[in-house]
Amino acid sequence: MSMKKQGFLLHPLLHSGNLVEDKLRIRLAPYGIQPRQARVLEALSRMGPVSQVKLAREFHISAASMSTMSSRLIAAKLISRKPDSKTARSNILTLTDEGRKMLLEIHKAWHDMDQIIVDALGAERAQTFGEMARELRNSLGGRRPGGKCIKSKNEESA
Numbered sequence: 001m002s003m004k005k006q007g008f009l010l011h012p013l014l015h016s017g018n019l020v021e022d023k024l025r026i027r028l029a030p031y032g033i034q035p036r037q038a039r040v041l042e043a044l045s046r047m048g049p050v051s052q053v054k055l056a057r058e059f060h061i062s063a064a065s066m067s068t069m070s071s072r073l074i075a076a077k078l079i080s081r082k083p084d085s086k087t088a089r090s091n092i093l094t095l096t097d098e099g100r101k102m103l104l105e106i107h108k109a110w111h112d113m114d115q116i117i118v119d120a121l122g123a124e125r126a127q128t129f130g131e132m133a134r135e136l137r138n139s140l141g142g143r144r145p146g147g148k149c150i151k152s153k154n155e156e157s158a
Contacts, residue, residue, distance in 0.1 A: 020113060027109040031102060037073060038106045039145070044079060044095040045103055047146040051084060052091045058145035078102055 024035045033041075036059075043058060044050065056066035070093060073079040078099035084090035095103075118126040137143070 020116070023116060024109060024113050027112055028106070031105050032076060033073075033078070033102065033106075037069060037078075038109070040069060040073065041078060041095060041099050041103055041106060043145040044093060045100065049092050049094045050146075051087075052081070052093050055093060055145075073099070 021035055024038075028035060028038060040055065040059065043055065047055075047058075052066055052070055053063055056063045059066070061069075070079065070081060070091075074081055076098075077096055080094050080096050081091045082094075084092050114126070117129065120126075121129055
C-alpha cells in the first residue's frame with residue numbers, strides 16, 4: 001500500500017481519538033470526572049466488587065495509577081474501598097449509589113459522543129467504524145475491561 005498521498009494510517013486515528021476524548025472531557029467536566037474515570041465506573045457496574053489490583057490489570061495501568069484514580073473516585077463518593085477479607089494486602093472497590101447515579105450522566109455523555117460520530121460519518125459508516133475499531137482493538141489483544149477477548153464482529157459494545 002502506498003503511503004505517499006494519504007500519509008500514515010496511525011496519525012488520523014490518533015488525532016480523531018484525541019479530538020473525541022477532548023469533547024468527552026468537556027462534556028463530563030460539569031460532573032467532575034475524567035473519561036478514564038467514567039470507564040472505571042462503568043467497569044465496576046458490570047464487574048461488581050473487584051480488587052483494586054484486578055481493576056488496574058483490566059485497564060493495563062499500574063497499581064499506583066489505579067490507587068490514585070480510586071482515591072479521587074472515593075473522595076467524590078462514587079466508589080468505596082474496603083480491605084479484602086481474603087487477602088490482607090488487597091482492597092475491594094465497589095460502586096456506590098452516587099456512582100450508579102453518575103453512570104446515568106456518563107451514558108448520556110457517551111450517547112452524545114456517539115451522535116457526534118454519527119453526524120460526522122453518517123449512521124451506516126459510524127456503525128462500520130465502531131465495528132472496525134472493536135476488531136482492531138481485539139486483534140491487538142485488547143478487550144473490554146472485565147470482558148473476554150472476542151474477535152468476532154458481534155462482540156459486546158464497549
